[in-house]
Amino acid sequence: MSGTFVEVAAIPRATTVATARRPPFARRAARGVTPYLFLLPAVGCLAVWTYRPLAAALNLSFFSWNLLPTTPKEYVGLDNYHRLLDLPELRTALWITAMMTLALMLFTVVLPTIVALWTSAIGGRGRTVYSALIFAPVLVPPVAGAALWQWMLDPHSGAVDKVLGAEINWIHETRPAQIAIVVITGWHLLGFAVLVVSAGLAGIDEEYRNAAVLDRASRWQITRWITLPLLSPTLVFLALMTILMSGTLTFPLIDTLTQGGPDSQTTNVYYLLWEYGFQNFDTGFASAAGLLFFVAFGVIAVGLIRLSDRLTFHDS
């Protein structure tokens, strides 16, 4: 038989390209705008209550002014900033702030982690009761708490010295005063931090622990190799909150208990700022300080958020 092989035809590639009609511009625009409309109230509030004062502070930081409406503002350029950076008190206050923040981590990161790990096995009603107990101090207003502690820290009749069997003048000795500020703030925050860590623990899939248990890892190995690494974003979050807020959270205690003393040894940066702004009425100077702190804490926050993102392991 005579013949020839013919190739089976391939499917030809389409040459004309039909374009689907896009929805009309008005509809697309409306769709794009809607989410921003929902954001508007929040952004509005932020603008009025946060960004506008911030801008005002920026403006004020270039002037010398004593807060009296009758006195004119005097433009001084970067003078306030120069004075601020040369101020020895600022360095002391920064050092005290850093130390107190670090010490506070014990109450906002270390202890909560230990407590949450130990109590993670408690379930049902027991859990509710214990959560309520440990959370209670969070609900005590800081100033009320400070008054209460002032009474308990009294060197002659206070409960604390009686229990310790010592005669420490908590408010007028440097080290004890610093410890008192940190411990009382920590007592306020501990419950909240424990709840945050417990929530973080609950968010870790139990299957990882099951797998590790079957792989014959010890309890300590599982905590160190599985639980803590998976919990690290939560812990970084707590550390971030502590760094950003320790200054403001200790403020009411400093103000009620020690007024920054003894010898300015409990004066943190915010208390210093407040003293300059509202006791010495050096408004421009205080504004410069406020802006400087704002920028510095902003940089720290960005760094820590980056770290937290790096530590977050999404599965699946």
Next chain:
Amino acid sequence: MGRIVLDGLTKQYGDVVAVDGIDLDIADGEFLVLLGPSGCGKSTLLRLIAGLIQPSGGRVLLDDEDITYAPPARRDLAMVFQSYALYPHLTVARNIGFPLRAARMPRARIRQRVEEVAALLELDGLLERRPRELSGGQRQRVAVGRAIIRDPRAFLMDEPLSNLDAKLRQATRAQFRTLHETLGATVVYVTHDQVEALSLATRIAMLDGGRLEQVGTPTEVFDEPASVFVAGFLGSPPMNLLPARVEGHDGRVRVVAQGVEVDLWPGEEVESRDVILGIRPEHLRQTDSAGPVGTPVLRGEVQAVENLGAEESAQCTVGGAVVQFRGARPLGLAAGQPVVLTTARDHIHLFDRSSGRRLAWQARQNQPTPVAPHR
């Protein structure tokens, strides 16, 4: 050593009985496959053996030791989780090496073992990746690697191949078989894939609604299904099941239904009963109506013909029932055409209509033994 005995094992979740009174003796070195539809309690049974959950009743014995309430770590079992449970913050190498690291093996030894296992599972290039950077099938192989790197008393595997493509699945199946043969380890293997079950198992345990339906070798389970459930689960398409009636008629035992006439063997005094008649699609043949007298006959009409690649499957109606019939392509059938099907008497299965259990023929004494339809 790794003999696992389950003794009346039960697990209840509120009103749901996930595992219902299971007795099972898994010998050392056995490859037991737990097979059943979704939600039948396979994973629950595996977790009971692993000790991750505690039973509501019954016991688990490992090498004759009661381990029902022993913590998982003391059981020395390795498990592949249905969800893989890979540690998301660790690299593939660290995931696979985790059990050795927990056992404080020197780092160099771990590295070496990890590389061996990775080579076996074709994970070589992926050792420094993290689980989220892997495909589903790759993750599954890492989970398998983490289990086989150890030398446990038994392996528990919860659908370890479900996410692999056909080629890789077949290759990994072969590896499992070699692994099982070389290690001689006990394996309890969960799947709902019957091909996997039939090809890997030394024994299959069929589960339905938390209960054991049948336990036997792949051949036993496939050739002599103990119940309508097992018959309807295995095979693709599964066994045809038609309601029918057994009767004695003209000195013969017969199975009849509308469009069905199956002549079994001589015998008069057989009590009539309602049965389910089972015939596998691949055991049906086309015939012309004038076949030899006494051969089983199913008369019906073709509804649709389906192309299965090498074969074709025809869907026919016989009486009120649907019968699948499978054979080499082309079958030469078209929809609407009448068809007459037949089969060998050996390939006929009978089940009780109400209980669904298999019926076996028991000859009365002083009577010529009829040829049993199944050995």
